[in-house]
Amino acid sequence: MKFDPTDLAVKDMYKLLSGSVVPRPIAWVSSISTDGVQNLAPFSFFTVASRNPAMLCISIGPGVGEREGTIKDTLTNIRDQKEFVINIVSTPLGNAMQKSAGNLPNHIDEFEEAGLTPVDSEKVLPKRVKESPIQMECKLHEIINLGTDHLIIGQLLLYHIDESFYLEDYKVNLEKLRPLGRLAGNYSENKDFFTLPK
Numbered sequence: 569m570k571f572d573p574t575d576l577a578v579k580d581m582y583k584l585l586s587g588s589v590v591p592r593p594i595a596w597v598s599s600i601s602t603d604g605v606q607n608l609a610p611f612s613f614f615t616v617a618s619r620n621p622a623m624l625c626i627s628i629g630p631g632v633g634e635r636e637g638t639i640k641d642t643l644t645n646i647r648d649q650k651e652f653v654i655n656i657v658s659t660p661l662g663n664a665m666q667k668s669a670g671n672l673p674n675h676i677d678e679f680e681e682a683g684l685t686p687v688d689s690e691k692v693l694p695k696r697v698k699e700s701p702i703q704m705e706c707k708l709h710e711i712i713n714l715g716t717d718h719l720i721i722g723q724l725l726l727y728h729i730d731e732s733f734y735l736e737d738y739k740v741n742l743e744k745l746r747p748l749g750r751l752a753g754n755y756s757e758n759k760d761f762f763t764l765p766k
């Protein structure tokens with residue numbers, strides 16, 4: 569079978585993409601509004617954008633459903649403040665992460681809503697999620713408008729890792745991290761690790 573994106577409804581192409589580019593890591597993004605309200609939301613259109621300088625990117629789509637026609641708070645906040653933190657989601661944090669994806673009014677502190685502990689960042693205003701084993705403080709490098717979506721590229725300013733997840737020589741203990749993967753509407757736990765023969 570084959571599908572030409574120009575023949576498909578947007579939602580159908582999206583379903584094919586999100587079911588094919590899998591599993592995706594989840595950037596749990598903290599940002600802060602100009603009024604000082606802390607915001608937290610997951611984004612699985614997420615990867616490393618550059619190794620030197622270290623940069624990460626997420627793609628933010630338009631509001632859907634009851635938020636049709638609106639701009640996501642994360643995009644507004646990053647546009648205004650030019651800073652954010654990417655927290656990595658381990659499997660035990662799945663339920664809290666899901667809660668923070670709800671359509672909450674922008675005056676609600678999503679840390680509080682999801683029962684999470686905010687900790688001060690060192691180089692940016694948005695707080696880090698204490699419960700997350702890896703937190704990356706970023707400053708905005710560029711926002712690229714791509715059709716209906718916005719690609720946010722951030723430069724890494726400070727990388728934090730809970731010592732108990734750190735192996736020697738800059739390696740992360742993935743068995744312990746149990747990174748949560750986003751599939752289509754569902755999730756995978758990444759816990760079976762192996763190398764392939766050369």
Ligand SMILES: Cc1cc2nc3c(=O)[nH]c(=O)nc-3n(C[C@H](O)[C@H](O)[C@H](O)COP(=O)(O)O)c2cc1C
Pocket residue numbers: 594607608609610611612613614627628629630639640641642643665666668669670671672750
């Ligand atoms: C696991 C997961 C991954 C998501 N990935 C994305 C994404 O990559 N891009 C996007 O625009 N929305 C994504 N969403 C939806 C946003 O998290 C959701 O729209 C959220 O309410 C935005 O919050 P905000 O308005 O506080 O920014 C995802 C939701 C979940 C649960």
